[in-house]
Structure formats: structure tokens, C-alpha cells
Amino acid sequence: MSSSEVFSEQAVIETAEQIRNATKRYEQLFVDLQSQISLDIKDLDSPVQIMSVCRKWTDDALIFFSNNFPLHRKTDCEKGCSHCCFLPVTCPPQVIADIAIYLKNTLSHQELTQLQQLLQKYVLKQESSQHRLKCPFLNQHDLCSIYEYRPLACRSFTSPDQQLCLASVRDGNTVTQDPVQHRIFMAATSALVNLCKQNGLPYQQVKFIPSLANVLE
Numbered sequence: 001m002s003s004s005e006v007f008s009e010q011a012v013i014e015t016a017e018q019i020r021n022a023t024k025r026y027e028q029l030f031v032d033l034q035s036q037i038s039l040d041i042k043d044l045d046s047p048v049q050i051m052s053v054c055r056k057w058t059d060d061a062l063i064f065f066s067n068n069f070p071l072h073r074k075t076d077c078e079k080g081c082s083h084c085c086f087l088p089v090t091c092p093p094q095v096i097a098d099i100a101i102y103l104k105n106t107l108s109h110q111e112l113t114q115l116q117q118l119l120q121k122y123v124l125k126q127e128s129s130q131h132r133l134k135c136p137f138l139n140q141h142d143l144c145s146i147y148e149y150r151p152l153a154c155r156s157f158t159s160p161d162q163q164l165c166l167a168s169v170r171d172g173n174t175v176t177q178d179p180v181q182h183r184i185f186m187a188a189t190s191a192l193v194n195l196c197k198q199n200g201l202p203y204q205q206v207k208f209i210p211s212l213a214n215v216l217e
């Protein structure tokens with residue numbers, strides 16, 4: 001059989017067409033996810049409600065993709081591994097506002113003052129440091145102390161190998177991300193940015209700790 005005979009076989013051509021259609025449908029899932037989040041948050045003012053909707057959609061999307069596309073990349077992430085908490089984090093403004101409200105509602109006046117001092121210390125150190133610094137929300141057990149409210153960027157991070165993350169703390173290199181998880185959280189991030197634009201508000205993503213320090217002042 002010649003190559004032209006093999007590749008012109010009707011079944012092969014039909015399979016190629018099916019793959020193209022399935023790929024288009026797959027890509028559309030991420031577009032639909034962003035559209036649906038945008039629709040659900042468009043009339044909300046409260047950052048608490050807005051972020052709650054984003055968390056629900058991204059959590060559901062992660063479960064959906066894990067269940068239905070099980071071939072997507074395995075990660076080496078586990079509880080207590082915190083090398084990624086040395087990476088710089090940026091977020092849409094609503095993320096900062098939501099975390100600030102959570103902290104003000106749950107911390108005593110004294111705890112809030114101590115946290116403000118800790119964040120300010122981090123900001124000053126970061127301005128003069130050549131190295132990546134440990135996030136001030138990482139507790140003495142190397143666990144995130146605001147885990148349920150952590151930024152979307154923290155939620156989206158995945159690693160194929162903990163050693164790469166450890167090395168990245170020292171050498172500043174990036175770690176390749178799971179594309180599915182990254183795209184799910186980008187859908188939510190884009191929906192938040194677009195909401196700010198529609199409402200005529202500043203929409204640029206901001207540095208997590210410096211911005212939170214400002215808001216808590």
C-alpha cells in the first residue's frame with residue numbers, strides 16, 4: 001500500500017475530522033468557563049461574593065477535568081511542600097479586597113497590627129533583596145495560614161517535580177505548569193480583570209503582599 005493510499009483512506013480522513021472537531025470543543029470549554037464566571041459575577045459588588053463564585057467555578061472545573069481528561073499531567077505537589085510560596089504572586093484587585101476582608105473579620109486588633117508589621121517588613125526586605133522571599137502567610141509548619149482564601153495564582157500553581165521548585169527558589173527559573181490547571185485559573189483571572197474594566201475600575205493585576213499591606217494600613 002502506498003502512503004497516498006493509506007492517508008486517503010476514508011476512515012482516516014473521518015478520524016482526522018473528528019479530532020479537529022473534538023479539539024475545537026475542548027478549547028471552547030475554557031472560553032465557556034470564562035464567559036460563565038463573567039456572567040455570574042457581573043452584577044456583584046462584594047469581593048467576598050465575587051471570589052466565592054470564582055472559587056466555586058474553578059473547584060468544579062478542576063474536578064471536571066480530572067474526571068474526564070485523566071491523561072492531563074500528574075503533579076508532584078503535596079501538603080507541606082512550600083517552595084512555590086517563594087515565588088512572586090500577582091492578583092486581580094478583587095483577590096486583595098477579599099483577603100483583606102477575611103483578615104479584618106477574623107483577626108483581633110493586636111493580630112492585625114502584628115500582621116501589618118510583618119507585611120511591611122516583607123515589602124522593605126523585598127525591595128532590597130536579590131533573592132526570593134518566603135511568603136509571610138506561610139506558617140511555622142510550612143502551611144498557608146490563609147489557605148481557603150489564598151490568591152488564584154497560588155491555587156493555579158503546579159509542579160511536575162518538587163526538586164525543580166526547590167531549585168527555582170535559588171536560581172529564579174520558572175517551573176513548567178500543568179496547562180489545564182493554568183488555563184482554568186486564567187479563565188477566572190480574566191473574568192475578574194474584565195469585570196474591573198467594565199466597571200471603570202483599575203484592572204491591572206497587582207503585587208500580592210505590597211498591595212495587601214497598603215489595603216490593611
Ligand code: SF4
Binds near residue numbers: 084138144154
Ligand atoms: S498566600 Fe499561601 S499559598 Fe500563596 S504564596 Fe502565600 S503561603 Fe503560599
